Amino acid sequence: xxxxxxxxxxxxxxxxxxxxxxxxxxxxxxxxxxxxxxxxxxxxxxxxxxxxxxxxxxxxxxxxxxxxxxxxxxxxxxxxxxxxxxxxxxxxxxxxxxxxxxxxxxxxxxxxxxxxxxxxxxxxxxxxxxxxxxxxxxxxxxxxxxxxxxxxxxxxxxxxxxxxxxxxxxxxx
Numbered sequence: 110x111x112x113x114x115x116x117x118x119x120x121x122x123x124x125x126x127x128x129x130x131x132x133x134x135x136x137x138x139x140x141x142x143x144x145x146x147x148x149x150x151x152x153x154x155x156x157x158x159x160x161x162x163x164x165x166x167x168x169x170x171x172x173x174x175x176x177x178x179x180x181x182x183x184x185x186x187x188x189x190x191x192x193x194x195x196x197x198x199x200x201x202x203x204x205x206x207x208x209x210x211x212x213x214x215x216x217x218x219x220x221x222x223x224x225x226x227x228x229x230x231x232x233x234x235x236x237x238x239x240x241x242x243x244x245x246x247x248x249x250x251x252x253x254x255x256x257x258x259x260x261x262x263x264x265x266x267x268x269x270x271x272x273x274x275x276x277x278x279x280x281x282x
Contacts, residue, residue, distance in 0.1 A: 113150060113190040114207045117141050122181035123169045129181045131161065131170040138168055144196070147189035156189060204261055206235075213265040214239045217257070223247070225266060239268065 120130035133141050139161055141147065146155045161170040175181055193207060206228040214223050223241035228251060230236065235251035249255050249268065258267035 112193040112207055113148075114193050114196060114205055115150070115188050116144065116147065116191050116196075117189040119172075119184045119187045119189065120167065121185055122178045125178045126171075127175040127177050127181050128169055128171050129175070129184060130164070131158075131168040132166075133168060138163060141168075141170075141189070144191045147191055149187060150190055154187075204259060208261060209237075209259065209266060212261075214268050215265055217267055217269055222268060222270070237266070237268075 116135050117131050117133045120132055122128065123130050131141070135141060142158045142161055146157050148155050156175075157173040159171045159173045161168045172184075175184065193205065196205065199205065209225045209228060212225045213221060214225055215221050223239045223246075225237060226240040226246055227238040228235055229238060229248070236248050237251040237256060239247045239249065241247070249271075255269050255271075256266055257269055260266070
């Protein structure tokens with residue numbers, strides 16, 4: 110199965126005729142209309158954006174087959190995905206978050222610290238989640254200061270650990 114990239118999340122209904130608020134995660138918000146059918150992560154449901162217009166911070170969209178407010182309410186929170194191969198190519202210094210999942214995470218001293226488990230955004234900026242071989246995952250701000258290097262060809266990201274984390278000994282015995 111081709112790698113999937115989350116390009117949008119359906120929000121609350123807008124009006125009474127089945128329109129929804131649609132939060133997009135694309136550089137051009139209206140690009141979701143050009144990707145063709147969008148699916149849920151498990152691929153069991155497909156949606157086509159029939160119409161979309163920009164609103165404050167989101168789109169107002171109608172989806173084919175969604176004709177009532179009640180239909181729209183049931184979709185609140187559904188994430189919409191597209192195959193990575195259907196997205197535009199990136200420039201040399203750009204990447205999709207999905208390209209980072211599974212990459213090795215190393216310190217600036219080239220010491221392994223785990224793998225990239227996820228990229229999150231809870232509203233205040235991107236967060237990179239690093240899963241070490243043992244113990245709890247680390248959530249770090251995804252900024253140039255914390256992640257100075259993304260090396261897709263080398264299969265790794267370089268992490269500048271904050272001093273309070275880098276100095277911690279995970280096994281004090």
